[in-house]
Amino acid sequence: MATYLQAVNISLPNAALPHIQATLSMANDEVGWVFSSYIAASAVTMSITQWLAGRYGRKAIYQAALITFGLGLVFDTLATTSIQFVLARILQGAASGPLVPLSLAILLEVTPAEQRARMGLAATACSLLGISTGPAIGGWLSEYYGWPSIFNVSVPMTAIIFVTMAQLLGEKRQDRGQAFDFFGLTTFSVGMIGLQMLLDRGERLEWFASKEIWVEAIAAVLGFYLFTVHVLTRKEHFLRTVLFRDRNLLLATVISFVLGFVLLPTLALTSPMLEELLNYPVDTTGYMSVPRGVALVGALVLTSLAPSQLDYRPFLMGGMVLVVYANWLMLGYSPGMDWRPIVEAGFLQGAGLGMSLAALARAAFGTLDPKFRPEGSALINLSRLYGSTIGIAVVQLFFYANTQAVHIALAKHLTPFRVAANTVGSIAKPSLAALNGIVTRQAATVAVIDQFEILMFAMLAVIPLVFFLRKPRPSG
CATH class of the missing domain: 1.20.1250.20 (MFS general substrate transporter like domains)
Incomplete structure (x- = not known):
């Protein structure tokens, strides 16, 4: 359920975009942020999930992610401007990052070895099913119950997962001293975010006529350069x-x-x-x-x-x-x-x-x-x-x-x-x-x-x- 929940929320707003745009006065060139903000935030936190689970405990991180995900859902419905909505999507996406790898780890742990390949297939199918069914569910809910309902419907699901895991999931920690390459992740993320913002904002701000675009371009080039040097000069990185x-x-x-x-x-x-x-x-x-x-x-x-x-x-x-x-x-x-x-x-x-x-x-x-x-x-x-x-x-x-x-x-x-x-x-x-x-x-x-x-x-x-x-x- 958590795997499906994470995936379906990527595409739930897809068919509901006209209603969301009308309510939040969202410009056409801002529509892509609804998806890219969620996905980019998810990718960053997914990268550090293993380290977080090893340091603070799998159950603690899983439940913290669920609580944050629920808050992101609530903030989505309370947004009154496009910027507030995108910030809520960033929070929601960041919380969704740890859900998929931790869910798969839990599934594989409780599954006999001979059935793990099929369990991995089931998790992948569930994730793709969520992305595929999101537009249909979001379109139907927004048409008859208003666009906030596409996020409200996920709140009770999040609560059910949280309560179930609180009762049944045991805590598990790996080596607390496990090192993580934060410099590599930071430089790579700065490069990707700079590139993303450059592409998203360039047309609106007339490209390099804007100081903001110059800043984003420099951040992208510098981030990727430092990451490349880091990879070539260090034996271990993320x-x-x-x-x-x-x-x-x-x-x-x-x-x-x-x-x-x-x-x-x-x-x-x-x-x-x-x-x-x-x-x-x-x-x-x-x-x-x-x-x-x-x-x-x-x-x-x-x-x-x-x-x-x-x-x-x-x-x-x-x-x-x-x-x-x-x-x-x-x-x-x-x-x-x-x-x-x-x-x-x-x-x-x-x-x-x-x-x-x-x-x-x-x-x-x-x-x-x-x-x-x-x-x-x-x-x-x-x-x-x-x-x-x-x-x-x-x-x-x-x-x-x-x-x-x-x-x-x-x-x-x-x-x-x-x-x-x-x-x-x-x-x-x-x-x-x-x-x-x-x-x-x-x-x-x-x-x-x-x-x-x-x-x-x-x-x-x-x-x-x-x-x-x-x-x-x-x-x-």
């Missing part, structure tokens, strides 16, 4: 060098980043397109995301249950090609279409992502020393999370830039003289305004399609990496 010596894990990390780059940004683009350009109600928008989620989880489970003797590389290649094909279908979207092309493309993309994620796990850990698998799993998860948050920033950035460019290209033909030549009588200003609205809608549609093209080419770029993966070792 991302062990030995992990990057395994070719399969290194390539899988890059591919996982791109899968994350496609997974959530597609949701972030599709819902606004359905609601603002095709005029679907928010609950219907949420329902239309269900086939994608069903295909994703179903393909993940079926691919994972395939015999271990099979080479997983063809499954990985097939899944990635299917994602590319689904995004190619999205290039045919138009304002005159019905729901069928959207459901079809979403279903195929979900199936491709599910196949790819399952096959990627086998490829990543098939050649890795088992003692490094927990850290390798954390690396894969972090790469997918950062892929999602960077992907959302990139598609939002290019969406608004492309909308303006296409609008200018179309509107230059919309002059009173050109219109009057094909119209009987005078053209009033309200009529010209209506025509301008049509042009804006067309420009936004073209811009959305352009972003699906970016996602398609991102996936195409990493498909050749599959040929460099080593064949996994046979399992004992």
